[in-house]
Each structure stands twice: as C-alpha cells, then as structure tokens.
Amino acid sequence: MHCYLPIKALMLLALVCAIRAGMAQPGTSKAVYLDKMPPAGIVLDNGWKFQAGDDEQWARPNINDRNWQPINPTLPPRQLPQVRQAGIGWLRLRFRVGPELQRHALILSIFQYAASEVYLNGQLLRQYGVVSTIPVLVRAYWPNGEPIELPLADEGEQVLAVRVAYWPPLSAFNEFFAPTFFQPRLNGLQQMEQNFKQEAKYKVADMLLFGALLLLSTLHIAFYAYNPNQQANFYFALYTLAEACAFFCTGFLDDVGRHGLRLGMDIVSYASLQIGSVLAVRALYSFFYMRVGRIYYALWIANIFSLLLLMFGQGLSWYPTVGFMLLVTAEQLRITLGALRQAKRAAGIIALGFGIAFVLLLTFATLSALRSEILHQEVLGIPLHTMLTFSAFLSPVLAISLFLACRFALDSRLLMIKLAQVRRLSAQATAQQEEKQQLLAQQNELLEQQVQQRTAALQQTLSNLQATQQQLIQSEKMASLGELTAGIAHEIQNPLNFVNNFAEVGVDLLTELKAGPLLSLADRERKSAEELVDDLSQNLEKITYHGKRADSIVKGMLEHSRASRGERQPTDLNALADEYLRLAYHGLRAKHKDFNATLTTDFDKNLGLVELVPQEIGRVLLNLINNAFYAVQQRQRLGQPGYRPEVWVATKRLTNGQVVVWVKDNGMGIPDVIRQKIFHPFFTTKPPGEGTGLGLSLSYDIITKGHGGTITVRTKPGEYTEFAVSLPVSQEHVQAQTLSYSI
Amino acid sequence: MRKILVVDDEADVRLLFEQRFRREIREGIFSFSFTFSGEEALAYLEQEPHYSEVVLILSDINMPGMSGLELLRLIKKDHPIPPPLVMMITAYADAGSYDTAMKLGANDFLSKPLDFATLRQKLLLLNTT
Numbered sequence: 033m034h035c036y037l038p039i040k041a042l043m044l045l046a047l048v049c050a051i052r053a054g055m056a057q058p059g060t061s062k063a064v065y066l067d068k069m070p071p072a073g074i075v076l077d078n079g080w081k082f083q084a085g086d087d088e089q090w091a092r093p094n095i096n097d098r099n100w101q102p103i104n105p106t107l108p109p110r111q112l113p114q115v116r117q118a119g120i121g122w123l124r125l126r127f128r129v130g131p132e133l134q135r136h137a138l139i140l141s142i143f144q145y146a147a148s149e150v151y152l153n154g155q156l157l158r159q160y161g162v163v164s165t166i167p168v169l170v171r172a173y174w175p176n177g178e179p180i181e182l183p184l185a186d187e188g189e190q191v192l193a194v195r196v197a198y199w200p201p202l203s204a205f206n207e208f209f210a211p212t213f214f215q216p217r218l219n220g221l222q223q224m225e226q227n228f229k230q231e232a233k234y235k236v237a238d239m240l241l242f243g244a245l246l247l248l249s250t251l252h253i254a255f256y257a258y259n260p261n262q263q264a265n266f267y268f269a270l271y272t273l274a275e276a277c278a279f280f281c282t283g284f285l286d287d288v289g290r291h292g293l294r295l296g297m298d299i300v301s302y303a304s305l306q307i308g309s310v311l312a313v314r315a316l317y318s319f320f321y322m323r324v325g326r327i328y329y330a331l332w333i334a335n336i337f338s339l340l341l342l343m344f345g346q347g348l349s350w351y352p353t354v355g356f357m358l359l360v361t362a363e364q365l366r367i368t369l370g371a372l373r374q375a376k377r378a379a380g381i382i383a384l385g386f387g388i389a390f391v392l393l394l395t396f397a398t399l400s401a402l403r404s405e406i407l408h409q410e411v412l413g414i415p416l417h418t419m420l421t422f423s424a425f426l427s428p429v430l431a432i433s434l435f436l437a438c439r440f441a442l443d444s445r446l447l448m449i450k451l452a453q454v455r456r457l458s459a460q461a462t463a464q465q466e467e468k469q470q471l472l473a474q475q476n477e478l479l480e481q482q483v484q485q486r487t488a489a490l491q492q493t494l495s496n497l498q499a500t501q502q503q504l505i506q507s508e509k510m511a512s513l514g515e516l517t518a519g520i521a522h523e524i525q526n527p528l529n530f531v532n533n534f535a536e537v538g539v540d541l542l543t544e545l546k547a548g549p550l551l552s553l554a555d556r557e558r559k560s561a562e563e564l565v566d567d568l569s570q571n572l573e574k575i576t577y578h579g580k581r582a583d584s585i586v587k588g589m590l591e592h593s594r595a596s597r598g599e600r601q602p603t604d605l606n607a608l609a610d611e612y613l614r615l616a617y618h619g620l621r622a623k624h625k626d627f628n629a630t631l632t633t634d635f636d637k638n639l640g641l642v643e644l645v646p647q648e649i650g651r652v653l654l655n656l657i658n659n660a661f662y663a664v665q666q667r668q669r670l671g672q673p674g675y676r677p678e679v680w681v682a683t684k685r686l687t688n689g690q691v692v693v694w695v696k697d698n699g700m701g702i703p704d705v706i707r708q709k710i711f712h713p714f715f716t717t718k719p720p721g722e723g724t725g726l727g728l729s730l731s732y733d734i735i736t737k738g739h740g741g742t743i744t745v746r747t748k749p750g751e752y753t754e755f756a757v758s759l760p761v762s763q764e765h766v767q768a769q770t771l772s773y774s775i
Numbered sequence: 776m777r778k779i780l781v782v783d784d785e786a787d788v789r790l791l792f793e794q795r796f797r798r799e800i801r802e803g804i805f806s807f808s809f810t811f812s813g814e815e816a817l818a819y820l821e822q823e824p825h826y827s828e829v830v831l832i833l834s835d836i837n838m839p840g841m842s843g844l845e846l847l848r849l850i851k852k853d854h855p856i857p858p859p860l861v862m863m864i865t866a867y868a869d870a871g872s873y874d875t876a877m878k879l880g881a882n883d884f885l886s887k888p889l890d891f892a893t894l895r896q897k898l899l900l901l902n903t904t
Binding site: 522525529536537540583 | 785787887
C-alpha cells in the first residue's frame with residue numbers, strides 16, 4: 033500500500049522508458065536488418081512507415097511506399113496525432129533476417145491499444161478486433177502478445193503490413209492507460225518461454241495476494257460478525273476486500289481482450305487501491321480509538337479528485353495516484369507514530385508492518401532507479417522485484433491482521449478470565465443463596481416451633497380461662513343459691529318460731545290442765561282424759577322436737593347470709609389446723625369408741641402468720657376434717673382387708689403469696705356425678721339427721737367470699753379425696769384477687 | 776301492774792304472749808298491749824293514759840312501713856321524760872342493726888326466736904326496780 037502499484041503496471045512503465053530510449057536512434061528508410069536475437073527479444077519500433085487511408089493493395093510486399101511517412105507505432109496513441117486524425121491507416125515495415133536468425137524459429141507478439149490486421153508479405157496472419165473506416169464501428173482488441181509464427185520468405189526483404197484503426201474512446205483518458213499504440217515484438221522460443229514464465233509468476237503473485245487478502249477480509253468480517261463492537265475489524269475487512277479487488281483486476285487484466293472492459297478493470301484496480309488505502313486509514317482510526325476528523329473526510333475528497341485526475345488528466349501519468357498514496361501514507365504514519373507515542377497496545381506490530389513495507393519499497397525504488405537489472409535477478413526462482421513488492425504489499429496487511437487477531441485473542445483470553453471470575457462469583461452467590469435459604473428454613477422451623485409452643489401455651493391459657501370462667505359461673509350460681517337459701521331460711525324462721533312456741537305453750541297448757549281442772553273430774557273420766565292429755569303432750573313434744581330440727585337447719589342456712597362476725601387477725605394457721613384436727617378426732621371418738629385412724633400432719637414451718645377470721649376458717653377446717661373422718665369410717669365399714677384409715681393435714685406457703693391447706697383422706701372418694709354438687713347447699717350423702725348439707729356450701733362461702741381464697745377437690749372414687757384450701761396471706765392480696773376476678 | 780307494749784306485724788304474737796305470760800297476766804304482774812305497726816304504736820302512745828302506763832316497749836325491727844329502729848328513734852325523741860324502756864327484737868341479729876339500735880338508745884336487744892324464759896326473767900327484773 034505504500035506507494036504500491038500493481039506489479040504489471042510497474043513493468044509496463046519500465047517498458048515505456050525503454051522504448052523512449054530506443055527512439056533516440058536515427059531512423060533510416062532502408063530495411064531493418066535483424067541479425068541477432070538479444071536476450072530480451074527485439075522490439076520492432078524502428079523502420080516503420082505510415083499511410084493514412086485504406087487500400088487492400090497496401091498489404092502486398094512490392095508496392096511503392098517511399099512516400100509514406102516514417103513512424104514509431106510503439107509510442108502512446110496520444111503522441112501519434114497523424115494516426116488519430118486518420119482514424120484508419122496502414123503501417124509497413126521492411127526487414128531482413130540474418131543467416132544466424134534464420135536458423136531459429138521466429139515468433140511475433142503484438143501488444144496494441146487499437147484494432148489491427150497483420151499481413152506478412154501480403155498474407156494475412158492475424159486479425160485483432162474490428163478495423164473499420166467508420167470510427168464508431170472500430171473494436172479495439174488486446175492480443176496480449178500471443179505467439180504468431182512468422183512464415184518468412186526464404187530470402188531477401190520481408191514486409192510486415194498492418195491495417196490499423198484508432199479507437200476513439202482512448203483520447204478521453206489519461207495516456208497512462210494506453211502506454212503504446214501498436215507494439216510488435218520478435219522473440220525466439222527462449223524469449224517466449226521466459227515471457228510466459230514471467231507472466232505466470234506475476235499472475236501467481238497477484239492471485240496469491242488476492243487470495244490472501246480475500247481470506248483476511250472474510251476472517252475479519254467473521255470477527256466483526258461475532259463482535260460488532262470491534263468496528264476496526266469491519267473497516268479492515270473492507271480495506272482488504274478493496275485490495276483483493278485491486279489485485280483481482282490487475283491479475284486478470286491481460287486476459288481480457290476487449291479494450292472497453294480492460295480499461296474499466298484497469299481503472300477499477302486503481303480506484304480499489306485508493307479507496308482501500310483510505311479504508312485502511314479508517315481502520316487505523318478504529319484500532320487506536322481515535323476520533324474521525326476532518327483529515328479523514330479530506331482524504332476522501334482528495335481520493336475522488338486524484339482518481340478523476342488519474343483517469344482524465346492529460347500528461348499526468350500515474351502521479352495523481354502516487355501523490356494521493358503519499359498523502360495517505362503520511363496520514364497513516366502520523367496515526368501510527370501517535371499511537372506509538374501513546375504506547376497503545378500492540379501499536380508496535382502495525383508500526384513494524386509499515387516499517388517493513390516502507391523499507392522494502394524504498395529498496396525497490398532505489399534499485400529501480402539506480403540498478404534496475406538487480407531487480408530482475410531471481411532468488412529461488414522468484415524475481416527480486418516480485419519478492420520485494422509482494423512482501424511490501426503484504427506486510428502491513430498481515431501486521432494489522434495480526435494486530436487484530438492479537439486483540440481478538442487477548443479479548444477472548446480476557447473474556448475467559450472474566451468468565452471464570454463470573455462463574456466463581458456465581459458459584460459463590462449460589463452458595464450464599466443456598467446458605468441463606470438454609471438459614472431461612474432453620475429460622476422457619478424455629479418459628480414454627482415457637483408458634484406451636486405459643487399456640488400450646490395459648491391453648492393452656494384458654495382452657496385455664498374456660499375453667500376459671502366455669503368456676504366463676506359456678507361461684508355466681510353458688511352465691512345466688514346462698515342468698516336464696518338465706519332468704520328462704522329467714523322466711524321460714526318466723527312461722528317456725530310460732531310452731532315451736534305454740535307447741536311449747538301447748539305442752540305448758542296441757543300440764544296446767546292436768547294439774548288443775550282435770551283433777552275435779554270423776555276418776556274414770558279423769559283417767560281417760562289424762563290419757564288423752566298425755567297423748568296430746570307427746571304430740572306437742574314431737575312437734576317441738578322436729579321444729580327444733582328444722583330450726584337448726586334454718587340457722588345453718590342463715591349462716592350463709594350473715595356478714596363476717598369475726599375480725600381478721602394474723603393467725604398461726606398451723607396451730608389452728610392442728611387444734612381442729614384434734615377436736616374433730618376426739619369428738620368422733622366420743623361418739624364412736626371403736627373408731628381409730630392415723631393422723632398425719634405436714635406443716636410448713638415457714639408458713640408465718642396468715643390474716644384470717646379464726647372462727648370461720650376453724651369451722652371450714654372442722655367441716656373438712658369431719659368429712660374426712662366420715663369418709664374413712666365409711667370405708668372401714670366395708671371391711672376391706674388391710675385397710676387402714678388415715679387422714680392427712682398439710683400446709684404450705686407458695687411463692688405467689690398464698691398459703692394452702694390440704695385435707696386428705698384415704699376414704700371412699702367422691703364419684704364424678706356427686707363431685708359437681710358437693711358445694712351446693714343441702715347436698716349431702718349422709719342419712720337424714722346426720723348432716724344438713726350445708727357444711728361444704730358454707731365452707732365454700734367462707735373461703736371464696738369471706739377470704740378471697742379458693743377451695744378445690746381432687747378425688748378418686750374408692751381411693752382418696754383431697755381438699756385444698758388456698759388463702760391469700762394478707763388483705764392486699766384479697767383485694768388484688770377480687771379485682772382480678774372482677775375484670 | 777306494769778304495762779308492756781308489744782309492736783310486731785305478726786298478729787299471732789298477741790296470742791303467743793298472752794298464753795306465755797298467762798300466769799303473770801292472771802296474777803296482775805304484767806299487762807300487755809299490742810300494736811301491729813310502728814305507726815299504730817305511736818298513735819297508741821299519743822293517747823294520754825296510755826303513755827304514762829307503758830313502761831316497756833318490745834318492738835320488732837323488720838316491719839312493713841315504719842321500721843322498729845325508726846320507731847325507737849321517734850320514741851326517744853318525742854318522749855324524753857320519763858324515758859320508756861325499749862327492747863328491740865329482730866331475726867337478723869347482725870352487728871349493724873345492733874349498733875344502730877344501741878346508738879338510738881335501745882335498752883336491750885333480743886334475737887328471734889324469742890327465748891321466753893329469758894324474757895320473763897328480764898321482765899320480772901324490770902318489775903322489781
């Protein structure tokens with residue numbers, strides 16, 4: 033890309049220079065004598081004559097052409113105005129062949145930017161294109177020096193006559209695209225072989241470059257497709273594609289016969305070259321992350337301008353392209369050096385690529401200017417110039433490709449590292465997530481357990497509450513029952529008093545009757561009257577007896593309604609319990625001499641004094657203890673073997689400021705149906721006359737209403753009964769207790 | 776002969792007293808008058824001969840209309856001189872009514888059912904003074 037041109041163009045240029053040098057020789061009207069075959073072959077540029085117009089006779093060898101104008105047809109068409117003016121004309125060359133050359137096969141090759149018919153000694157050898165007197169119909173043709181065998185006349189002068197037509201479109205274009213009008217060459221077999229070999233090498237070099245560039249282009253397009261962020265790849269691919277196009281056009285240029293197409297391809301090759309170089313600049317901008325600025329757009333304008341000049345500029349030869357390439361090179365150099373200065377990543381590779389190309393081209397330019405023969409020397413069968421230019425063209429491209437590949441590799445390595453990091457991190461995250469989930473599950477479980485515990489506690493509380501509620505309802509019932517009982521008792525009391533009083537008075541009256549009036553009766557009558565009076569007295573006594581019985585019941589009932597008669601005072605509950613236990617036991621022993629029971633006491637020594645009404649609590653204890661004795665007595669009567677009646681009394685001070693008194697017996701126990709009713713007034717299991725059914729009812733009232741305590745029972749029928757009386761230690765507790773119940 | 780006024784809403788009280796104390800009545804130791812409410816008792820006492828005759832009033836506390844305690848208060852207020860003796864009788868022998876009765880100037884406090892033997896002792900003791 034640095035000042036690079038297709039190889040073929042360079043060689044043609046060299047050819048033109050050589051021709052110009054040859055033109056310096058003075059021309060003669062005599063026939064050209066060819067006696068030796070030089071190694072490079074013979075260019076037939078000398079001794080030609082031209083006549084405008086068209087006559088088929090002019091092909092014949094023996095016509096008079098002395099008046100024809102001498103001409104060098106190998107010059108560019110632009111330098112042959114006579115031909116252009118004529119449009120069609122004839123060229124003739126007389127030549128002789130020396131004896132040495134006659135022994136070899138002579139081969140004619142034609143290179144032309146025109147249409148022609150070639151005659152040797154009046155005989156048509158070849159027709160290239162369409163030669164016509166009408167300029168529009170002329171079709172120029174590029175024979176590309178195909179070998180034409182020369183059937184020479186045995187001896188003497190040979191005449192080469194060419195009917196040639198100018199191709200008008202050529203005049204519009206730069207003469208650079210048509211460096212010669214009509215160039216015949218004579219070669220031996222050796223030269224032909226050499227030429228073909230050379231041609232093949234040029235083509236191989238072009239095709240190699242074309243293939244390599246196309247491959248790179250495809251590769252980088254693929255890179256770009258995979259990673260559209262790397263725009264450098266895109267521009268580099270476009271650049272290599274353009275270069276590939278240039279080499280394609282150059283490589284196949286000589287295989288195209290029709291000049292219209294050939295000219296187009298030639299121009300396309302230069303245009304591709306230039307556009308490619310601008311794209312290379314764009315790619316460099318991308319490589320080094322530089323901003324696209326005015327210089328870049330200016331390059332595009334210069335590119336278009338220089339291309340126009342190259343195509344249509346007269347006498348400018350290829351210098352527009354050379355100038356433009358210099359410009360582009362300067363910009364590329366600037367970018368690369370800038371990148372090097374900033375020590376951008378891998379800028380060195382590109383710089384190296386450019387450096388190699390620059391050095392190679394410089395060598396090439398120097399050698400071609402000073403010792404061009406060295407360029408034609410072959411190393412390993414490849415000409416030095418091909419080697420130089422080939423490497424020069426390829427090295428920056430390869431450098432850039434290498435650079436991009438490097439970057440791609442680096443990026444992908446970086447990506448791999450990042451991927452590994454991401455994987456590690458995501459593994460960590462997953463692990464953490466799992467850990468969290470596990471923790472959450474544990475906490476969930478804990479919570480569940482707590483909820484269950486709480487629920488259980490709540491259930492417990494609820495059932496407690498329900499029990500309490502039941503108790504409250506019960507005590508409410510009991511309270512109202514107690515009041516009712518008291519009311520009834522009071523109402524009954526008055527009439528009962530009358531019954532008793534009148535019964536008593538009746539007895540008095542009867543006694544009086546017996547002592548007084550009855551004595552005045554006759555004996556017999558008095559006797560029967562006394563009998564009647566005695567019966568009446570007995571009846572009245574019975575009325576009194578049962579009246580008293582009813583009275584004692586009523587009195588018991590009235591105890592319910594009676595407000596506390598005693599005062600609360602700090603009392604030694606242990607002593608009280610002990611006293612009443614003995615009282616009850618001895619009371620029972622007085623009635624039933626054969627009764628015996630074990631008494632067990634377990635008094636809490638730390639019980640302390642309890643505020644209570646001693647008479648009332650004593651009464652409760654007496655009640656309970658009497659019941660206990662009654663129960664064990666009943667069981668004893670069953671005569672169970674090994675049965676030993678026992679009554680326990682125990683006290684204990686609880687931490688919640690309560691004291692409890694337990695009275696337990698191993699008696700009959702209380703069946704469930706009965707247990708519900710034991711605190712009801714008038715409920716008794718004793719036979720009539722032995723119990724009023726008010727003992728426990730009264731005890732209940734005393735404990736709950738009078739002292740703010742509770743009385744509960746635990747029992748198992750046939751085994752034991754245990755009453756627990758709990759009392760608050762002091763009055764404050766009573767109030768607190770009452771308050772909490774009222775809530 | 777000492778006149779005793781018994782105030783009780785129970786009509787049979789009269790029969791009971793007359794039978795219980797028949798000997799004393801017969802012998803002229805006591806004489807009983809009966810009224811069946813506090814109002815009636817007050818009206819009885821308003822009559823001039825009665826007031827001076829009555830030396831003792833036995834009154835039930837719980838009666839329809841005027842209660843025994845009210846009656847006690849009125850008697851002690853309206854008839855300061857000479858002070859009649861007043862004995863209160865009640866079925867509800869509670870501390871509250873006992874205290875009130877004593878504060879109002881009751882001379883004695885008896886509980887039902889009446890123990891006539893005790894009452895007789897008290898009345899006879901009264902007679903000797």
